Amino acid sequence: MDKSQLNDPFEKARLEKGIGHMNDQGDPVQMLLRLKDVRKAAHQWKNFQSGGEDIGRIVVPSEEKIRDIRQIPFEVDPPEHGEYRALVEAWFKRPLEDEYQEKLHKQIQSLIDRVLQMDSVEVVSELALPLQSRALTLLLNIPYEEAETWIGWGTHVFRSEDTALDGDKANILYKYIDAQIDKAIADPGEDLYSVLLDADFQGRKLTKEEVKGVMILTFAGGRDTVINVVTNTIAYFAEHPESLNRLKKEPEVIGKAVEELVRYFSPLTHMGRVVTADTHVCEHAAKANSRISLCWASANRDASVFEQPNEVVLDRKMNPHVAFGFSHHKCLGATHARQILKTLITVLADKSPEISILDAKENIEDLDQFKRKVGFNSLHVQFKYTT
Template identity: 45%
Template structure:
């Protein structure tokens, strides 16, 4: 069995033409080259994020009414909102966090090694992401059971279809937690939102909801895709697992390489503030443009042998966590989770055997991209 991870943007990128993603009646030209994606990501005056529900592709106006913060505003407001939540999102940099995440991995590995096979998506990556989030947000571990029940994406139950009922569960949960924190404040994320000061005032309920909505939606399926894709690769490439076992100092560079190679987030939307021309594709004011991280991460002008996984790749200027002022707040958490998986895996597991796999396919106009798995069954052996 072979897991396909081709680069669907290679031909267009190398021939210097654009790809247009079609969603309903909307045409979204995609910026594909590494240099051009970086430039656009920094140029928020031209490629604006000030577009509620339109930064994700496809847009999410049918499943949420709140503006996600800070990702859906531009500087200087973006900078100010980001400063408010940065202390929580930098918690993974605290040395005391790594043992906590590794303990979660240990529990899941112990369970996995008692079974003939494990669905890495539902039985490993999903619970790991949810339980690790309790440490990030300083919430009780019991909360993770509810978060696990939401599945791999809080706005989708499968494929690209948005699910209003699924999104409603998140809305209700956030409201309940904000009410609880207002009546009985503690040291958790929701309580800190009530204490936060923005430009000399407290946050409105809408602002708190927007920050919380992004927190639960933004780093969920991406971390799950990263972990499951990394384990799938190691199951198919036992020499790579052995390389990490013999040289665990490669775990950091391997983590970055998995982020580059798998690019858990394909692209993100920006709204044009003026008329543009993208490789011959006319863009009008208020039309969306895609910054394609996945394509930029395979750009041969930047990465030698971009279709290969090189666990020791360095330097590795990937854009897997975005770039510029809107770069991913959750990057430290994603890195810590993936490093913890690799560290405990090479210390405890002798072999990974791929049993069955069903890849998740993302439809992007006329292009199909493999992004993570619907299910991935692997046997873990001591």
């Protein structure tokens, strides 16, 4: 009964020191572990910046060596950050529209129907990846068939099985996006590429490089994260059929359950910032031009804020989690991600299959001082109708 469990490896360090240390490719990171510290640092963009010259450095592990395109608005600080964000905010709220939700429901329902017919399902590659890829066609407003190309790339955009960062894999994505931007220039449509190419920014149009920066963020930010949430959700309901039954009987709890599962899974462990001037974080010195990280996964288990932090409390009423980040740079794709999880739970609750875990290989992140399970490299399950 513990395959779906995600332990909290940060507890001791969070209580004793408030920070952890990670040596990332010779560029150390001080990890902030307490919720209040994480939120404050996320808010203080002048002291802890996301922009700056070293593109890719705020990501941990650093992508400095494999990327020279700035992700937008993610690697830009206010006030420009807000101007870029204003261009895309409404677009990324489209998952709230009825038509979008109906299409997403149809996609997820057909995938679940399919896995219900199979003897055994490898959830990461046969459910989570196709689900994430197909849903992305809605977010970009492009034809459904395009998902097949992305499914073919495998589960990670930047990572291979044997290496945390893979420049060749990243290049496939960059070249693909270049080609799609050229296509949209030649034949504009109603997709995200065309909308961005037509957007006005500071009295001019966005450059191709800026459009590419937004698109890379959209592809990369919502891939591993959504795949982990979907896979962890299946594992959780396999071991907690009573929870699925409850959500079937009390669908009004699904909204809270989405927030709680996202808190518990925290699909993005942490995100970095670069310190702009000598300062302190949680009473520890942080030198100018060093890196800190905002550890969402640790903050979300902070017992000074969350009661029973290591339990999934489906109807948790006060849940000030930071799984989608916090403040200026909070996740742009959160509306889409929430809608995916809400729909998945709704469809699963409706079908109420019995889910048995046949085999599970955990995906453990190596954070130096900490080893954190973030999901699964593979998860074989069997879905069975109970009625």
